[in-house]
Amino acid sequence: MNKKQLRDLECLQQESEQGDFTLKLNWDTLRSRNGIMQNDFLHYEKGQLVGFVGLYDFGSKLEMCGMVHPEFRRRRIFTKLVNEALDAALGREAREIILNTPGPSQSGKEFLKRLPCEFAFSEYQMKWTPTELSDYEDIVIRPSREMDAETEIQLDIQCFQFLEKEAREYYQRIQFEHTLKTLMIEADGKTVGKIRVDHSEGEAWIYGFSIFPEYQGKGIGKKVLKKIVAKQHGLGYDIFLEVEATNAHALRLYESCGFKTIQRQDYYRYKEENREARSAHL
Incomplete structure (x- = not known):
């Protein structure tokens, strides 16, 4: 997307968010699109952006999210955009397509x-509230280097169930996301995990937090989270993260470090069918 389209999309989001919810548009990804694949589907009326659907590739799955300006609803604009995005998604090798809508x-x-x-x-989207943090000084966290590529890939395979091909493609793609920093976690002189932090407009978002299974349950994760949060708080950032409701262990970990839920996003798994059948439903 070019700069004008990004500005138009910000305006559309502001007009479309009604009530107590926020659309999940993954702005870090939108700003770093490389244009190799069509992932953004836009509809303009007289120079005004009134509809948008975006595809987001997370290795093993494609996520989809979008919106239409309130004054342009019931004109089948969103239906057209969703059909275009689904056609593009079904032409790829993703194992599943997930559609996202804010919980409320x-x-x-x-x-x-x-x-x-x-x-x-x-x-759950969670925000950190000031909480006293301690007992993390001995944990080692350092910037990722080229030599860490294979470790990052294996962490995505073992902790997020990526296929190897998906993990390698995902690793290559996130190199274009210049606001995203990957940090490696060390314990016992070995690299045992990673955590990614994205900075945007005064906010720090935590992503891809993973530790090899054989090092889990040893208290490493909690120390890492405390150290990252303390660092980002010291730099003046508001701190956020996301966690699936099904991951009860991670949810308890984040809550114990001062994170509180602020939004809920619901995800629906698309069951593939042909275009004619889909059009009949829509």
Whole structure:
């Protein structure tokens, strides 16, 4: 997306968010699109952006999220954009396609009822509230280097169930996300995990937090999280992260370090069918 389209999209998001919810548009990814594949589907009316659907590639799955300006709804604009995005998504090798809607959005849920999809999981967006943090000084966290590429790939395979091909492609793609920093975690003189931090507009978002299975359950994760949060807080950032509701262990870990839920996103798994059948539903 070019700079004008990004500005237009910011305006559309502001106009479209109604009530107590926020659309998950993954702005760090949008700003770093390389244009190799079509992932953004836009609809303009008289020079005004009134509809958007975006695809987000996370290795083993493609996520989809979008919106239409409130004054342009019920004109099948969103249906057209979703069809275009689904056609593009079905032409790729992703194992699953996930459609995202904010938890409180009734209009989003009503639209998804017309698609062949089923509820998959909920994800909590959490924000850190000032909490005293200690007992993390002995943990070693350092910037990722080229020599860490294979370790990062294996962490995504072992901790996030990526296929090897997916993990390697994902690693290459995130090199273009210049606001995202990958940090490696060390214990017993070995690299045992990673954590990624994205900075944007005064916010720090934590992603891809993973530790090799054989090093889990030893208290390393909690110390890492405390150290990262203390560092980002000291730099003046508001700190956020996301966690699936099904990951109870991670949820308890984040809550114990001062994170509180501020939003919920619901995800639905798309069940593939042909274009004609889909059009009949929509």
